Each structure stands twice: as C-alpha cells, then as structure tokens.
Amino acid sequence: MSSKDAPRTAEVSLYDAAGLAEAGTADANYDALERRLRASGVPLVAHVEQLLNDPHVAPDVWGGLACLLERCATADLRGAVGLVLIMHDLDEASRVLEPAAPVLERCSDRLTEPSTRDAFREFYRLPDDYALDSATFYKLGTTSFILECRRAPTDDRFAKPQRFALKCLLPRYLLIRSIRQRTLAYKHEHGAEVSHAPQIYESTERYIAMDLVVGDTLAERFALHRSKRRTGGIDFAFVRAVGVTLCTILGELHQDRHHHLDLSPSNIIVGPDDALDLTLVDFGHNFAITEKVSSNAATKQAMHYIAPELFDDTTRDDAKCDMYSLGVILLEAAADANQDLGKAGDDSLSMLWERAPGIARIVEDLIDDKPEYRLLLADEETAAIHIFTSPTSSSRRPR
Numbered sequence: 001m002s003s004k005d006a007p008r009t010a011e012v013s014l015y016d017a018a019g020l021a022e023a024g025t026a027d028a029n030y031d032a033l034e035r036r037l038r039a040s041g042v043p044l045v046a047h048v049e050q051l052l053n054d055p056h057v058a059p060d061v062w063g064g065l066a067c068l069l070e071r072c073a074t075a076d077l078r079g080a081v082g083l084v085l086i087m088h089d090l091d092e093a094s095r096v097l098e099p100a101a102p103v104l105e106r107c108s109d110r111l112t113e114p115s116t117r118d119a120f121r122e123f124y125r126l127p128d129d130y131a132l133d134s135a136t137f138y139k140l141g142t143t144s145f146i147l148e149c150r151r152a153p154t155d156d157r158f159a160k161p162q163r164f165a166l167k168c169l170l171p172r173y174l175l176i177r178s179i180r181q182r183t184l185a186y187k188h189e190h191g192a193e194v195s196h197a198p199q200i201y202e203s204t205e206r207y208i209a210m211d212l213v214v215g216d217t218l219a220e221r222f223a224l225h226r227s228k229r230r231t232g233g234i235d236f237a238f239v240r241a242v243g244v245t246l247c248t249i250l251g252e253l254h255q256d257r258h259h260h261l262d263l264s265p266s267n268i269i270v271g272p273d274d275a276l277d278l279t280l281v282d283f284g285h286n287f288a289i290t291e292k293v294s295s296n297a298a299t300k301q302a303m304h305y306i307a308p309e310l311f312d313d314t315t316r317d318d319a320k321c322d323m324y325s326l327g328v329i330l331l332e333a334a335a336d337a338n339q340d341l342g343k344a345g346d347d348s349l350s351m352l353w354e355r356a357p358g359i360a361r362i363v364e365d366l367i368d369d370k371p372e373y374r375l376l377l378a379d380e381e382t383a384a385i386h387i388f389t390s391p392t393s394s395s396r397r398p399r
C-alpha cells in the first residue's frame with residue numbers, strides 16, 4: 001500500500017465507524033458514515049488491512065464492528081466489516097491453544113454472506129474460478145488457516161479435483177517478508193510430486209492452493225490415544241507403527257534430497273482408514289518459529305519439535321533436523337496423559353527409559369541436541385527402521 005492511499009489520511013476510518021456503532025448512534029448517521037467512508041476514496045480493503053495490522057486496537061472496536069455489521073446498508077461495507085471480524089476471530093484463536101472448531105464454524109457462517117466473500121476474494125487476490133459460495137473454514141494452523149474451497153465446474157473431464165485446500169496466511173504474517181516469500185516459493189520448492197504430500201496447484205505471497213487431505217492430524221490422534229490411556233502404560237504397537245511409518249516416509253523423502261524441516265504432529269495428517277496412512281503438510285523452514293516473530297502458544301509448542309541447530313544459521317544437515325523432530329514426536333507418542341506435550345524434557349525421557357528402554361534408546365539417539373552425536377545408532381533412516389522392528393525395542397514391557 002503506498003503512502004498516497006494510506007487509510008490514515010482518510011476522512012473517516014473503520015475505527016470511527018466502529019466507535020459510532022458502539023455508541024449506538026442513530027441509524028440515519030450510518031448512511032452518512034458509509035458515504036463518508038466511500039467518499040474518502042480509500043479502498044475498503046485498505047481500511048481492513050490497517051485495522052488488522054494494528055496491534056493496539058481497543059477491544060471495544062471489535063464489539064463496535066459487530067454492531068456495525070448489523071446496521072450497515074451497503075454491501076461493500078458489510079463485506080469489509082465481515083472480513084475484519086473473521087480475521088480477528090481466527091487470529092485470536094491461533095494465539096491461544098483452544099479448540100478451533102467453534103471459531104471455524106462461526107467464521108464459515110460469516111462467509112455465507114456474498115459481500116464478505118467478495119471482500120475475502122479481494123483481500124487474498126483469488127482467481128475467479130476459486131468458488132467461495134460453499135467454502136468453509138476447515139483448520140487453523142500456527143501462521144495460517146485452511147479454507148475448504150471448490151473450483152468452478154468445467155466441462156473438462158481431465159480437470160483437477162474440484163474440492164481443494166486453500167491455505168491462507170493470517171493477516172499479521174502477511175507483514176513479514178520472509179513468510180510471504182516462503183509462501184510464494186512454496187510451489188517451486190515443494191510442488192514437485194513428493195509421495196506422502198498433497199499436490200500443490202498454486203502459491204502466491206498470500207495463499208497456497210493444494211489437494212485437500214482428509215483425516216485427523218497426528219496431534220489429534222495423540223490426544224485421542226492419551227485419553228484412552230489415562231491409567232498409563234505405553235501402547236507399543238502404536239508407537240512402533242508411528243516410528244516405522246515415519247522412518248519409511250522420511251527415508252524416501254531424504255533419498256530424493258527433500259526435507260521437511262518443520263515436522264510436528266500438527267503437520268502430519270492421518271488418513272481415515274485403520275492403517276497408519278500418513279501425509280506430510282507444511283514443508284519448509286518455519287520462520288515464524290525460528291526467527292521468533294511470533295510468541296503465541298501454538299508457535300511456542302511447535303518450537304519443541306525443531307532441532308536446535310535450525311535456530312542459528314550455521315551449516316546443518318537437514319536430514320538430521322527431521323530425525324530430531326521424529327524423536328520428539330516418538331517421545332510424545334509414548335507419553336501418558338499427565339505429561340507435558342512435545343517436550344523433549346529429561347522427565348519424559350527418563351520415564352521412557354524405565355518403561356520401554358528399547359524405544360528410549362532410539363529416542364535419545366534422535367533428540368541429541370548436538371547433530372554430530374545424533375543418529376549414532378543408525379547413520380541412515382532406513383537403519384532406524386531396523387531398530388524399531390528388532391525385538392529389543394519392546395522386549396522389556398513393564399508388568
């Protein structure tokens with residue numbers, strides 16, 4: 001946005017509009033307000049960006065906007081306000097580790113308003129054939145959210161699948177150049193056909209369009225397993241299945257000189273079938289975490305899975321970074337209901353040594369802080385699979 005059209009020079013802003021709405025001003029004034037907003041010549045989307053990127057918005061502004069949404073008459077203002085409220089809700093939910101489902105549902109409801117869909121399309125600069133009329137907010141991540149979208153129907157029977165996932169950056173991350181660039185380059189860097197990863201169709205500075213992968217995340221599966229095992233005890237079959245499957249996938253990936261670099265249970269999707277069918281999403285060095293541009297709860301948790309050497313810019317072995325993450329994931333798979341999640345802490349590891357020394361030995365080898373001491377049991381990922389499948393890994397089950 002150039003300084004020429006910066007909203008600060010506008011006669012009125014969405015802040016004023018929200019303030020008036022909060023104060024319960026008579027309806028007649030809303031028409032005048034809307035006229036003034038439009039007369040300012042500043043695109044509504046610029047007002048939206050200003051509000052979303054201002055870290056010091058008073059909490060009552062959001063309440064004011066909700067009132068305004070009920071009262072404003074013009075479709076484009078309604079759309080802009082609807083968009084601001086959606087983004088604000090998603091942003092809030094991504095900062096705290098609360099279940100996202102109610103927020104996603106509320107935002108999906110707001111998107112049923114055509115003017116909000118228009119504002120959303122303009123904000124993310126979406127192509128015309130990305131149909132939003134039945135789109136729903138599907139998942140929330142650490143820096144983005146996933147919208148389940150459709151492509152407008154075509155007669156081409158070889159056309160790509162109609163239903164797809166649109167990963168959109170949350171507005172505050174749109175301000176960070178390294179994150180925008182990573183998003184833009186995603187198709188180029190990770191779009192080659194990689195097994196166990198969704199096909200990527202398009203990536204811009206604001207979004208990535210890709211196959212929709214149906215299933216729970218491994219994080220959700222872990223939570224389910226833990227709730228079933230409140231009384232303690234390790235589900236060896238599960239831990240081993242996760243270990244063997246991930247070792248196999250990483251082995252294939254690394255052989256193709258591809259690396260994940262942000263492997264965590266939230267970036268692994270488990271297919272709906274009984275077999276452990278895993279798909280990796282969200283490839284690439286996560287700048288929001290390693291450059292500490294975000295301190296929200298979700299990114300703090302995501303930090304636990306990242307190899308320490310990824311936090312400084314010394315030369316590193318990318319495959320070893322992924323194997324470190326695998327170790328933390330396995331430690332979590334073996335943790336019980338009372339343990340702190342995703343922490344490669346001494347407590348979790350010593351408990352694992354007591355209960356399952358075979359698995360503990362592998363995990364300890366994977367999560368060594370120093371890459372040169374990591375993977376001493378197995379130089380290659382394929383060898384790690386043998387450790388898993390060897391009988392020693394579960395030979396001393398606690399009685």
Ligand SMILES: Nc1ncnc2c1ncn2[C@@H]1O[C@H](COP(=O)(O)OP(=O)(O)O)[C@@H](O)[C@H]1O
Binds near residue numbers: 143210266269281282
């Ligand atoms: N292609 C996809 N299909 C279905 N769900 C996905 C897809 N990509 C990501 N997700 C889900 O959305 C969440 C957020 O996406 P992700 O790419 O991990 O974003 P972030 O960088 O914000 O963490 C993931 O944890 C996963 O649950």
Ligand SMILES: [Mg+2]
Binds near residue numbers: 141142266267282
């Ligand atoms: Mg993610």
